[in-house]
Amino acid sequence: MSQSITVSWSTVDANFPEASVQVDKLSNHDLILRCQVGLRPDRAAFAELLRRYQSQVDRVLYHLAPDWADRADLAQEVWIRVYRNINRLQEPSKFRGWLSRIATNLFYDELRKRKRVVSPLSLDAPRSVDDGEMDWEIAGDTPGPEEELTTREFYEQLREAIADLPEVFRTTIVLREIEGLAYEEIAEITGVSLGTVKSRIARARSRLQAQLQNYLDA
Template structure:
């Protein structure tokens, strides 16, 4: 293989990735924000997702649902981070944990500058909806978010979360009911 053919192959991969995957970054970021609830952590999760997707781009089957493929990667990355955090919490308990949590600082998001339209939509949702969504248990919240916010089908959600379609439907029903109870309580 010549050096020229390597560059051609790499640039073809770059163009295909840019064309297929990059348009989904806003959706990935929105989903990440709902999962991790921190702009910095959401950006990190999206960056990790895109890096993993780019490295595995040769495994992506052209013509399949790229958005679902990216969400699967992001979901796996989130689960892996969650597992690491659980292990870290087991190590850090008691006064040390309280001190660490007290010193955590979240910097303001740059999103208002980068995506004013998205920021306005989020503000329109209102604090009440976001607070209510935070009370929904994570398994239900993830399914509600993937269905109602991202527009995935039951089958796609089942594939993303690696659960049966029936479980998706029951979690969606329960999640919506909890959300509704919180909003109208």
């Protein structure tokens, strides 16, 4: 799917001694705690953290912006922010959700700066909502020029609508509808209850459907 993106140490301040323990033997929880020691993570611990979680960043950004040529730059910025702010993470068990939020928010920050971008979602997906589930499945027939133009307009509006959602709604809807994660997985990643996840997704879908109703009725 997506290729792993290597983050250069020249972009971060890594002037700290190597870890005196075998960081590759640490649990994820202990590795994150290790990265929180001192003003900045030591190089070995952070390199191991990046190795373990780079695929998650790649996956989030791939689904959001599969055709962006500079997606690697966005991934680089994700890890720079992690490096600079990991000490602010109070609960290591919530690292995955914290990381996904950084990646998602960086994408939408960048999206707002661009006047024209390539759609992060498949242009062949039908515009339908069934029992609250937004359907991104690929349609069987090839759309004609007029239908394709309408579909592009729909996804431009969809991107803007998602970007305008409050952060908590935006993160959960991206994890559910774009990453395809189960409710239970999202609850674990974001560190909230299953009921809260379902409520946030339902409210996000309601907002999106209201903003896109003209396209959904077409």
